[in-house]
Amino acid sequence: MADAALLTLAAERVTGVLGGAGGPDALVARRMQALSLAVHIPIVCFGIAFPAMILFVEGLYLRTGDVTYKALAKRWSKVALTLFAVGVVTGTILSFEFGLLWPDFMATFGEVFGVGFALEGVSFFIEAIFIAIYVYGWDRLSRRAHFLCGIPIVLTGFTGSFWVLGVNAWMNDPTGFGVVDGRVTDPKPWEALLAPNLGHELTHMYLAGYMVAGFVVAGVYATAWLRGRRDLHHRAGLVVALSFAAFAAGAQGLVGDWAGRRVSVSQPVKLAAFEGVQRTQAGAPFTIGGYYDAGRGEVRYGLPIPKMLSVLADHDPNGRVVGLDSVPPADRPPVNVVRISFQTMVAIGSALGLLALLFVVTVVFRRRLPRSPWFYRAVVAAGPLSLVALIAGWIATEVGRQPWIVYGVMRTSEAVTRSDSLEIGFAFLVVVYAGLTVAVAWLLRRLARRPPATELAEPAEAGG
């Protein structure tokens, strides 16, 4: 079934309208794109999840009238605005890179998936408008109007990622167009954007956004907690962030299962790369650790759990799992990068799920926060770990898509710009992003060191 699907795809190969010859630097172009995404995606997580957390805290303020909550929400909203500004510029780079790095991809398929970005643009626009009103509107709008202005930010955090992931899901499972003589015909933008992969990709990423934003913010307050700062401000910051993260971490386990089964249907070779499965087989094992030896065509030094992969992918211990050998070597992704990223994501995700469980169990059954400093140290570590899992997950899915830019239809090497001086741009970008990271870290530290009470004393100051 899966083999047949691949054969059909192979018959539908598209030649780029700009010539489809591509250029010499596909690998450098991929690195540039990957670097830019790796900088942008963590910011997106905050765009997805932080507004809801802020609004929740503002809601606490409106209910209780306790200004501690107001100071916290206001502080967080300034952080959100700063991160949004960084998201604006890094997101702009991404849209430039689509054209700068992949001109033939855009020229050939822009009419198929472009509408998704147009809708994302609308969503982003509304987000920019209301985040400005929200952050600059503290104490200037009525409480009710201010709170209401936060709601579009939460909604657009969702719709924005909806459309972008619609495009990504389409790249991984392309549909909504015909192919005649290697040319794209008859584009159906809606069909393309609501591709079957969208459901799990969107849910997976949306929950990841809550996990990353929640654990990173909780980590900041857990650090303070360990240093003995346990007043209401820090307590609220910790509990709210950790609760959001815990909820998402729990749900993520179920979504992971769903995603795995979808991938086994739509991109069996990717699943094979996740696990280093060489031969198509029934009752495939799930191998933990080790590395894939392409010469031998097997995973060495790993710990196999018999039939586990078939159970995960198919919910059947004897289910058939497609192997890498179902396609020629040129059509396989680089297995070790994909596999190690995938395993890293799963391992960290599971650990975070356990941490979340510990938190929820303690709060629900003991009616108090955990006491062990090790719990708080784990929360501090969970922030960076969740970022690692996030990026690892994206590497697994995007490198796992290779060598295709549009899965089974157009090769990445055919889409890339003919420019042969990408290294210069790449080096430049590395320096710029390093500077950006340092600058933002510097700024957030500076914000964090200000006593919370200053938020209430300075109604006019909203920063950048």
Next chain:
Amino acid sequence: MAEICLALVMVGITAYAVLGGADFGGGFWDLTAGGAERGGRVRGMVQRSMSPVWEANHVWLIFVLVMVWTAFPVAFGSLFSTLAIPLFLAAIGIIFRGTAFALRGHAGTIREARLLGATFALSSVLVPFCFGATIGGIASGRVPVGNQAGDTVGSWLNPTGVLIGVLAVLTGAYLAAVFLAGDSVRAGLPDLARAFRARALGAGVLTGAVALGGLVVLRSDARALFDGLTSGGGLVAVLLSGLAGAVTLGLVATERYGPARWSAAAAVAAITVGWVLAQDPYVLPPRLTLDQAAASDATLTTLVISMAIGALLLVPSLWYLYRLVLQGRLDQDFEPLDQRFRPMSAGDEPEARP
């Protein structure tokens, strides 16, 4: 349908040139404001005016990009690959501009503010120049269809590209001075209003002069574009733009900054229309026409419908933002940038105020 999409792209370019252009112009005045003390008040005003709106203004650029790559994908792929250098520089400039501006609001010392301010201001000049040069490359017919089929340097580093680049910088500066003069009046700061009025008049006259002189450059470097701008609809648009520019000068001279905002925007809109009329029917002159460049009808229809629905949400939101801004409801306290750092008694209280 292709015409509607082209019109939407033009709306986006105009809005970005006016609103985004003015934000870059703010950076230009920041750059030229002089030493930390002398320029502190000007910089404070730029900071205050731009803060709540620059992100929303910037989104117009994204709007233009997504419209072009969806509705005219072949043109997008061709121009981004051939004009990769100015576009990459613009993208880098956008990172520097946005980040430095956002961070300057939190600077703790005058040295930090200076460094961030210089980054913000220099990139505010770089970005509009690069975009102008890009437009120059397209309009002068130097972008052929294909994956980097054109000259990656000569396509933009040429008389037309440089001319339009310089004009883009000057226009932004002009718009910014007009807007900032109005903002200063509203903030009750007559000295700053006078300062920006003088800048607006100077920049306006200079922009007009360069634009007129530039016609000579176009005549020798991009004859087709020159002919388009000096005949038929192109000529009408150019004259209207000049007229709106002159009216703006008059309004600024007589300190009527409210209407001047609109006439300044009209001047930019008219020249955008003039550009498109001058290269009609081509999207990438001298070969790729609008019809050839356009995506299939199904895509264009979907795009137009999506944008119409989007506009239903977007227009009221934008209206609300600009109403709050123009009513001064989102205004921050005015604070000369150098003053903020005066009362630094203790190093751990960076945001102390006078």
